[in-house]
Amino acid sequence: MIELNPFIIFFAAIFTNNMIFSYFLGMCSFIGVSKEIPTSLGLGQAVTFVLTFTTILNYILYHSILVPLNLEYLRFIVFIISIAAFVQLLEMVVERYFPNLYYALGIFLPLITVNCAILGVSLFMVIREYTFLQSLGFGVGSGIGWTLAIVAMAGARQKIKRTKLPRGLEGPGITLIITGLMALAFIGFSGIVQIQ
Amino acid sequence: MGTIFITTITVTTFTGLLALLLTLADRTIGNYGELQITINDDKEYIVEGGDSLLSSLISQQIFIPSACGGKGTCGYCKVKILEGGGPVLSTELPWLTGEEIEDNVRISCQCKVKEDMRIEIPEELFNVREYQVTIETIEDLTPRIKRLRLRFKDGEEIDFKPGQYVQLKAPIYEGNDEEVYRAYSIASPPSDKSYIDLIIGYVGGKATTYVHKFLSEGDTVDINGPYGDFQYQDTYDNDMVMVAVGTGFAPILSILYYMRDNDIRRKARFYFGARTPEDLFLLDEIEALEEELYDFQFIPTLSRVLDEHDWTGERGRVNVALDKHIKSPEDKEAYLCGSPGMIDTVIEVLKDKGILEESIYYDKF
CATH class of the missing domain: 2.40.30.10 (Translation factors)
Known part of the structure; x- marks a missing residue:
């Protein structure tokens, strides 16, 4: 593992290793909630928010509990449970004490408990043996990258709404095709930096 | 063996701890205490806070129409929240028009009860x-x-x-x-x-x-x-024009029985649209009603009649028969039940005939 600057990882997670366009992770909410820019921006912020905290949480869980006990193989189930519980808890706290934040992004929290981009980031962090700061950069960057992707898609879909499509392609069909085209464009960035 | 044991213990402990944590959080952070919902400035209900308005009302035996069961995907469970609803959530926006938002109409399965509320619902929902x-x-x-x-x-x-x-x-x-x-x-x-x-x-x-x-x-x-507010209207005793297709037959039948049981003496014509004679049903009951009611006539109209059907009644869609039969628009009241397409067409025909829009009642499905 080459010692990469956390900032490089941060930018790489946005552009060259985008969760959506490079790994196709978190597609369910990406397709479901990318109909309008404001909503998708809200969801994107929620994903970034959750990614930041779950990456930190799972880093600590993995390195201070699972590794010392030789239980690394349990990381899948432990990460899933900790993400689900954390999002639940976060929703309650935000709803109670930060009403404005709740109205902006809290209502999206239940949607992203099972977003696989969030589990993906935690797992990549382990596979790629990131340090704490690198993990943090990767987590925040992935969130912003995911937001970028869904907002771009919402922008495209707002325009598409007014065009005539073959019936079978409406909704998820055309969205997947556009995602593919956008992914092709993002491949252009992919040679710039290697983070794995 | 040891691995299985350790795995089970670890996962159980871990989930158990988190479940405990969440339960505690639910009791403390998620506990909004008892709150009061005032409905139509008249009835007051005490509910446990923290749930959606829809389920809080259901817990008080007040049922708001909802087709999806509170998942925010049908947009039927609209109520007016005058106080205590917080800002409109983006999960509600797809179901609300600008006018409704101005009017404080909200989707009750998405609004949580977090403070005392003042709401308005149609009085008949108490029933x-x-x-x-x-x-x-x-x-x-x-x-x-x-x-x-x-x-x-x-x-x-x-x-x-x-x-x-x-x-x-x-x-x-x-x-x-x-x-x-x-x-x-x-x-x-x-x-x-x-x-x-x-x-x-x-x-x-x-x-x-x-x-x-x-x-x-x-x-x-x-x-x-x-x-539903598609109901028999007893304000005037003018002539009734009833129009239905398919299962839109149902509410009209109920209205006819109501007229029979209460001896309502109004002239009524029931135009029923179907494709072929096989699509007509309950003709014996309708015939009996024609006998029993003061002045009632059933006018089935078929859009796909073939020669072998030996059909002597009306042909074409219901709007054709309406156009043919309605001579004078004075003192007429219309009851329509059927698909949105049929209703929109029929409303146009009736308005052309001079029937006032406020005398046209309909139920689209």
Whole structure:
């Protein structure tokens, strides 16, 4: 593992290793909630928010509990449970004490408990043996990258709404095709930096 | 062996701890205490805070129409929240018009009760109850339309206006993984409160598949109701024009029985649109009503008649027959029930004929 600057990882997670366009992770909410820019921006912020905290949480869980006990193989189930519980808890706290934040992004929290981009980031962090700061950069960057992707898609879909499509392609069909085209464009960035 | 043991213990402890943490959080952070909901500035209810407004109202036996069961995907459960609703959430926006937002209309399954609330709901919703009923008979009216008789338990009865509907719950069954509620108009006379009839056509949806493929006589189903402001109007005693297609027959039948039972002496014409003679049903009951009612005539009109059908009645869609039969628009009141397309066309025809828009009542489904 080459010692990469956390900032490089941060930018790489946005552009060259985008969760959506490079790994196709978190597609369910990406397709479901990318109909309008404001909503998708809200969801994107929620994903970034959750990614930041779950990456930190799972880093600590993995390195201070699972590794010392030789239980690394349990990381899948432990990460899933900790993400689900954390999002639940976060929703309650935000709803109670930060009403404005709740109205902006809290209502999206239940949607992203099972977003696989969030589990993906935690797992990549382990596979790629990131340090704490690198993990943090990767987590925040992935969130912003995911937001970028869904907002771009919402922008495209707002325009598409007014065009005539073959019936079978409406909704998820055309969205997947556009995602593919956008992914092709993002491949252009992919040679710039290697983070794995 | 050791690995299995350690794995089980670790996962159990971990989930157990988190469950404990969440329960504690729910008791402390998620506990909003007892809150008060004031409805129509008249009735006050004390509810446990933290739940959605829809489920809080259900816990007080107040049923707001909702087809999706509180998942925010149907947009039916609208109520006016005058105080305590917080800002409109983006999960509500798809279902609200700008006018409704100005008017404080909200989607009640998305709003949580976090402070005392003041809301407004139509008064007749207080009359809505949830019932478990038994399917007494299932009758095939046509190959695709069935009539179900739902019998209430002893001691229970329903008080509805002719034209209103109930919601039937389709439970989870093989091929359907979620509970859904669908609305069906009542087709029986309001004078007998111990049962209701529903006329349900097969369209391949979750509820109609349940009714047509899974239900049999003797089964129990859950319904709630009655709902709807498509009702018989007794303000004037002018002539009635009734128009229906398909299962839109149901509320009109209920209205006709109501007129029979209360000896209402109004002239009534019922235009019923279908494709072929095989699509007509309950003709014997309608004939009996023609005998019993003061001045009632059933005018079926068929759009796909073939020579072999030997049909002497009206041909074409209902709007053609209406155009032909309605001579004077004075003192006429219209009741329409059917698909949105049919209703929009018929409203245009009736307005052209000079019938006032406020005298046209309709139920689109």
